[in-house]
Amino acid sequence: MNPEDEPDEDELLDLAVHLSVEEQRGFPSAPGRGRPQLVEAIQRGDMAALRELCDFPAALSEPDDGGWYPVHRAAVQPRVAVLEMLLHASSGPALEQPTLDGETPLTLAARAGLVENVELLLELGASPQNTNSSNETPLLLAVRAGSYQLVSSLIVGGALVGQRCLRKWTAMHEASRLGRVDVLELLLRSGGRVSETDQQGVTPLAIAAEHGHPEALELLIKNGADVNARAPNGDSVLSDAADSGNPECINLLLQHGADPNAPSLSCLLPIHRAAHQGNLQALRILIPLTSRRAIWLSGQSPVHSAADGGHADCLELLIQSGFDANALLVQHLAENYRDLRRSALYFAVSNGYASCTKVLLDAGAKTDLDPLHCLLVAVRSGRHEIVKLLLAAKADVNCYFNLVSDTVFPTALQYCLKDEAMMRLLLSGGYEAHKCFICDHDSERDELQQEKVTFCDFIGVSWLRHLAGGVVSVLLEYVGQVTLCSKLSAVLQTHRDWPHIHTTTCESLSNPRSLCHLSRLIIRKQLSAAGRAPAAVPLPARLRDFLLFQEAVTCPAD
Template identity: 50%
Template sequence: MDDLEQDSINQELIEFALQESIQDLNKSAKTSSTEPHSEAFTKIMAAIRRGDSCALQQQAARPSAYRERDSRGRLPLHVAAPRPQPDVLRAVLQGTASAHLTLEVQTGEGDTPLTLAVAAGLVDNVKILLGHGASPHNTNSRNESPLLIGCTQELSAWLKGPSSDDKGGTAVRQRSYDMVLTLLMGGAFVEQVCWTKWTATHEAAKVGCADVLTQLLRHGAKVNSRDGHGVTPLAIAAEHGNTEALDVLIQHGGDVNAQATNGDSVLYDAAGSGNLDTVELLLQHGADPNVASFAFQLPIHRASYEGHILVLRTLIPITSERAIHLSGQDPIHSATDGGQVECLRLLIQEGRDVNALLGTHISENYGDLRKTPLFFAISNGDVTCAKLLLAAGARTELDPLRCILVAVRAERHDLVQLLLSYGADVNCYFRVISNTLFPTALQYCLSDHIMMRLLLNSGYQAYKCFQCFHGDDRGMDSRWIDLRNRVYQIYSQPDVITFCEFVSVSWLTHLVGGTVRTLLDYVSYVSICPKLRRILKMGPEWEEISDILSKPRTLQHLCRLAIRGNMSLTTLNDPRAMAAVPLPPTLQNYVTFRSFSQHTDLTK
């Protein structure tokens, strides 16, 4: 066993012994707060609140009153300790001594007189208590030592806001420094920890008080001590962007490449703070930007996700491509996931690949097995980032679950329209859940009539919804006859689901009539199989559907389908490409189904 392990064991034994002694003292000293208070106790408490030390001296001969507690389990000593009247505290200490009470007795909430005085920021009271024998080692109910609480005071005071006569916070810092120095001179153990192994050095690094930090280090604080998560004070200072405190720690031997239990490096934490001075200071002292966390995150990923563009500019040229490749994700993924438009724009300008794919070890952490930055943008509903990526050449078909299907399922008409305008395949399939004969997108919008129209207007293959073998093939149109053999090969597989089978479940039958009526606007002649016909006859739309099926389709409609069939989906869905098509505006509107009021509502 080495000296470090022995010191750690000895420290834990000391802390355990201290806690046990405090509990024993509390058991013997506490009395029920529900007991009726004596007249002397009432007078003592009133005198403390008035700040009347003379009246308290007159009650010093009433030791039993000093053992009584108020409704919060506080003795007179607990009430006097956090009040800014040192004379009152001295008078109460005289009465406490006559009552033979220890100075380590706790309130009902677990605070000692010393921790209360420290929490109140009263240096004079702390000196008085230490002078009367109060222990600087005993903690409150959260196992926080007086020294740790003293380091916290500056942060608490600063959060409340500096007073009008202390605009720079100098007085706050001086009080914190004096408090810490008083406790250290009173014998406080500088490496004492709370339940999470958080030390006073960690707290001083978090607050950013360089003077306090210097005093702690001079009194033996370990610059590379770790809390319960393996985080060093250096990482805490970096995380909160406290450059001055960081510099003090580095000068005293702080490890700039230390990693926490989860692998987060000091530079990673600094990148998250967004403080460029902190990042540059670490880099000047040898911090490695290519060290990844155990979650495969690099500092450049953190800066991209958080939107710290100045830090990102600094990290881009010094982060190696090998480190990014091994991490399994590009900074573009992080910027897109965080919705950081400016960072994304910068990364694109720097030549990062907008079609970079997540590594398998990262992609598998997502249930949808996403791969591309574009998927993050669509999944987050981020139109701005999606436009940036698409304009820079992002492809829409690289993810196992296509981006357009995610947008359809999320009922994001704007994203669907955007993806279609950049060539997304409206007729793509995702067969992991439902292996359908018809393109997948329709099953996500059966109850969204506007979305359905948008897909159909954009070239969705509506005729595939009428392909099945539940009836004969008399009266089929030529397209169906030509495809019959190929479709049969697909349908002969027992796991392929046709449209009539998909909508035959009880929770979808009420949508079938409206869906079929809409689909008929986008096909020539089709036959309705007996299975689908039985469902349709139960709905109010059957009469209109039956009327359409019983009559020949108009030549005008058939010509529209023929024209659309000879146009690519890219041209059909790109307004600029359609504008170049040599057709009169009226005919263009007819071919693109703009005559439907639903499409007009969508564009509005």
């Protein structure tokens, strides 16, 4: 299971309370040790049985397997008379008795949304300021339960509206998260402040914007909330609204003076946030209001954000609005990435977004603006569809990435030795396979070539040599007559493909490559020199397929 999918403590406790409430309504439950009759009587609401059992106070002071005392079971069942009887029968501080998890009867009743039980506990002296182990107040839990009456009863009973939980989260934040305008009005009348901040420095206004609640947003603004308030990380309320994508929230903030050109500490503007989240309507609003100077100062284009988020529709809108498909990250932002990426196309390719890749390529995005070419990224990730798009856009299939290894043969082959389909894509796209057979092992070595890694040296390492036979067999289909060096031959002789390879590369003239095959190579070479791809040349279908190695043509004997 993904750790992010695991429920947190609050969710587990909510579930426990919910199940307990359901138990009181007729669902069976496993009673705690030493007091099954008492627990069953609480669940049934059997007042006669409870009167008898309450004559044995020892049973009231024993927790069950879940760490709950009888008074806690009574607090989360809907019959207030049951709770009242248990409280009067219990000895000691039953009103504030915590469970083993730190929940009091009042926090449990508030979480369960049981108004009468809460009012009874308050009437008998339970403190509305006492919190559970998460430092959550009964008032916060009542807001979360969604009960206006419960919130009102707690405030009348002395609850402090501004009391903070462990994360400095207040009832105002919780009501804003839920968009409960009625509860917010009650809290504001009772001393709630719109300027409260949680431990992240976020105000209730930002919470309402983040969760897309325009009515709550409007109420908070009317009560003096600052539409340009910013969290310590520089995020503005408008950025939070752009994240949620609610156009009503965005328009409301803009009408009250929110600044669309205010960057966060990470240099992101609201338009970047909308593009990254794929909020098309928000983007339509923000594009004409965001200054190009602000975008230039941010060092990144919203095109980067849309490509990184994988939103082709946002990319199309931005490009139609005049944004450059070839915009580059400024250097200091590119240095935040190990690969020093700079182009929007790189983000789309590296994240595997084929639709975004196509939109950018159709808009004229260049494939070679990054230190590591986009084609190499796609090949390394095994993304066949994206490789086809890049090759169709004339990406350089014979590019090199010398920072890792300086090779005689073009780099792309290194990333697909186990993927024959990908190898054939590259080879059909013009990969210079003959460079894999350039080697000086059997002659006096060229001083200029000493630092370059040849294919035979590369494939001959212990962890790759088992792939040599299959790789060389494929390469030979795309070259003319070649000679194998002694080192590569020694590696290949242990493979089952060796007889075929040896016959194909025999140095004698007894088995030359066919004229048809050699003609295909010459035609492809000439087309490549002219900057034309075989797929784009108007040729008969069979001839085009032959040039693309997609159909075998039987040639007469030479």
